[in-house]
Amino acid sequence: MRLLQFSTSHYCRKARLILGYKKVAYEVENLTPGVHILRVKPLTGGQTVPVLLSEDGAIGDSTQIWHYLEKEYPDRTLILGDRHQQQQAQLLEDWLDESLGVATRFIYYHYRSGEGKSIDPSWFSQAIIQIVKRQYNINPRAVTLATQRLEVGLNILGNSWQHQPYLIGDRISIADITAAALLSPLALIPHYRSQYPWLFERIVEIHQHCGETLPPGLGG
Numbered sequence: 001m002r003l004l005q006f007s008t009s010h011y012c013r014k015a016r017l018i019l020g021y022k023k024v025a026y027e028v029e030n031l032t033p034g035v036h037i038l039r040v041k042p043l044t045g046g047q048t049v050p051v052l053l054s055e056d057g058a059i060g061d062s063t064q065i066w067h068y069l070e071k072e073y074p075d076r077t078l079i080l081g082d083r084h085q086q087q088q089a090q091l092l093e094d095w096l097d098e099s100l101g102v103a104t105r106f107i108y109y110h111y112r113s114g115e116g117k118s119i120d121p122s123w124f125s126q127a128i129i130q131i132v133k134r135q136y137n138i139n140p141r142a143v144t145l146a147t148q149r150l151e152v153g154l155n156i157l158g159n160s161w162q163h164q165p166y167l168i169g170d171r172i173s174i175a176d177i178t179a180a181a182l183l184s185p186l187a188l189i190p191h192y193r194s195q196y197p198w199l200f201e202r203i204v205e206i207h208q209h210c211g212e213t214l215p216p217g218l219g220g
Helices: 010-021 037-044 062-072 083-112 123-135 140-161 174-182 184-188 190-195 197-210
Strands: 002-005 027-030 051-054 057-060
Touching: 002 010, 002 037, 010 062, 010 083, 010 174, 010 184, 010 197, 037 051, 037 057, 051 062, 057 062, 062 083, 083 123, 083 140, 083 174, 083 184, 140 197, 174 184, 174 197, 184 190, 184 197, 190 197
Parallel strands: 002 027
Antiparallel strands: 002 051, 051 057
C-alpha cells in the first residue's frame, strides 16, 4: 500500500496512526500542497489528502481509509464492542474531523506565519504556509473563532482524557486516534503545552500504542 500525504498534515497523521495500529505495511509518498492536485484528482476526483492506494484502488479521506482498513484488517479493530459506545466514538470522530481539526489547522498555520515563524523560517516552508492560509481563508477573525471553538472542545475532551486513557470505554477507539492526530500540531504552541499537559500525555500514549513517530514538539 502507498499513502499519498502532506508530511505536516494532521489528517494524514490520522491515517498513519490507523495503519500503525493495524500493523499494515505501507509506503509514504509526500506531495507538495497546490501541485498535489495533479497527482490526487485523477485518482479520486477530489483535491484532498490523505489518499491510500491499495490493490482495490484509491481511497480518499481519512474516515473512508479507516472503513476500508476495518474491512480488510478486522483482527485489530478500532470498533468498540458496545454499540452505544461505538456510536459515541463515531460521533466524536466526526466532530473532531469537522470542527476541532479545522480549528487546529487555522490556529497552527496562523501561529507558524507569526510568532512561530522561527520553527522553520525558510522561504519554502513560509511559502507553503501562505498557500495553505489562502486555500482555507485563514484570517484573524477566523482564527479568533477557531480559538474559541478549540477552547470549548478541549474542555469537553478533558472531561474524559484528564482522568482516563481513552475517550470512550476501556480501550482505544477511532475517537482516540482522531483526537491524537488532529490536535497534535498544538504541541508546537507554548500556550497549549502549558495549559493542557494532559492532552499531550494522551497524544504521546496513542502514538506509542500505534508505533507512530511522535509529532514535532513531542520528540518527533
